[in-house]
Amino acid sequence: MELNRDELRRQVRDLDRAQRAAEADQHLLADAIVEEVPEGQRGALFLPSLDRRNFLRAGGIGVAALTLLAACREAKPKEQLPISGENPGYKALTDQPVNDVVLLRTAASFEYSVIDAYQRVLDNGFITDSVFVDLIKLFSEHHAAHAAAMAAATTALGGTACTKLNPKITSYVIEPLLLRIANSGPDQAEDVKALAFSLESIAAATYQGVVPVLTTPALRAAAMSVGSVEARHAAVLGMIINPTELVPADAKAAPAAAAATTSTTVDAGLPTTLPASTTTTVTAASVANSIYAIPTAFGSLAPIPLTVGPANENGVRATTNLETPSLNSFLYEDEAC
Amino acid sequence: MIQQASSGRTSRRGILAALGLGSAATALITSARPAQAQTTDTTVAATATADTTPSTEPMLVTEAPTDTSVTPEPRLLTAAAGTDTTVPPKKVQPEDLPLLGAAKVLELTASEAYGIAAARIDSLGLDEAATALMASLAAHHRAYAEALSALYGPGSPSTSNSTLLEALGAKTLADGSPADVLKTLHELEHHCSDTHQTLLGLLISTDAAALVASIQVVEARHGAVLALLQGQAYGAEELAIEDAADALTLDQITGGK
Missing domain, CATH: 1.20.1260 (Ferritin)
Incomplete structure (x- = not known):
């Protein structure tokens, strides 16, 4: 897939804007949630190893990745190649039991x-x-x-x-x-x-x-x-x-049989070192x-x-x-x- | 070399009758099956039950002994009438075990018969191809017995039937002329093939049926090749549709054990 550089820059800028907007929204949402929780229970809202800053950062990166993937997707379907002649059609197999x-x-x-x-x-x-x-x-x-x-x-x-x-x-x-x-x-x-x-x-x-x-x-x-x-x-x-x-x-005689078969090339005049049949x-x-x-x-x-x-x-x-x-x-x- | 097919095959029949193995007044393979299993198989069970007349043809299991004019169509029609739509069991059923055991005894006995011929193979004056054939056919019958044993599971019969071996021509194999040896083995193969075909009409499990079919189809080849080795013209005794006329009964195979 070819990407236009200008288009790429535009997408990066859009991505940055989206990231900042998402961070701001999540900030406000988190503040609102925290304010409603009693003082002594606020720590339970977050994972022990994930502080508030990192949590919001991770969310922002996820949003950014999804946005990038969406931007890379082809917007238009491929055009149908021209075909000459009539469509041969497709007849599905009958769904009949084998009885x-x-x-x-x-x-x-x-x-x-x-x-x-x-x-x-x-x-x-x-x-x-x-x-x-x-x-x-x-x-x-x-x-x-x-x-x-x-x-x-x-x-x-x-x-x-x-x-x-x-x-x-x-x-x-x-x-x-x-x-x-x-x-x-x-x-x-x-x-x-x-x-x-x-x-x-x-x-x-x-x-x-x-x-x-x-x-x-x-x-x-x-x-x-x-x-x-x-x-x-x-x-x-x-x-x-x-x-x-x-x-x-039997298995022991198989090589002999193979040699006999190959030896037909002798009759055809092709060079070979195999013995004649x-x-x-x-x-x-x-x-x-x-x-x-x-x-x-x-x-x-x-x-x-x-x-x-x-x-x-x-x-x-x-x-x-x-x-x-x-x-x-x-x-x-x-x-x- | 080629002759037109005829419906008669009397020359192959009666070998056991001549040796006095008893009659096939009742189809013993069928009688070995539980009543419930018999009702599943309408064709063979019905035909065999109807055949209650004492006979000098002990080979017959599914047909009247003297009736060589039976056409295949009614047989198939009757078979078709018994068809149901239920899925048959894949695994071996208890009702199948006596049949698989009998098949194994038959194969062990056949293998032993080939062993008798192999012991004097040099004196038979067969060419290289026929000698190799004999060794292969003996190995085939041993392989069949082993495969049947594996399907049967623990407790399958492990010995051949000496009475059956005698009836199938052990003496001829031991000291008969080369032509007689080939003829005896040819008849043995027909008995095996026909017996397996009859078993196919009785076995419930599809696994068992698939194995027996894979054996029967090759034993049919054995018979054809041995017939040609004797110099028989193909077509004189060949039917368009095999009638299983040379099938052995369960008692004949197992000796009533």
């Missing part, structure tokens, strides 16, 4: 989003491996059954069943991933496999994650009757993608995304990092964290679906 119906609707919508993703993969010919194509067709049938089951449960609870995909998950997560995969080049098929593995894993985590939130044991069992099937899907995909490592190596059977998708049929001992609810798409000018491929649906992607009861 069983919301969770079931969200689960159903997630199933439809996965079905839609698989269909786009097939329609665009991102992968031609017949085994994998048959597999995701079978998985799509399963997901359709899951969605129907969730819709039926939603209706039974008195809610409106969701029969369409989750627009937030599809538009903000899946579509950007598919766009990147479309430009993957030679890694496209592997990227599709990694996407499918991640979607199935996150679907399983979604059902596992709602277990402690659902209000009845019966609903929890129903959720996991679907979630366990999603987990099987992920395990099958994990085994296809990375058949040589079904479980992660010896795990030639591991596919790019499994290396980039740490894909294992059984990645953890307990079901994890952590985000799943997914690296797909073309590399940028620095040779780095973008990574997206897939997360289970949450407050910003739930399908609340007042939302159309």
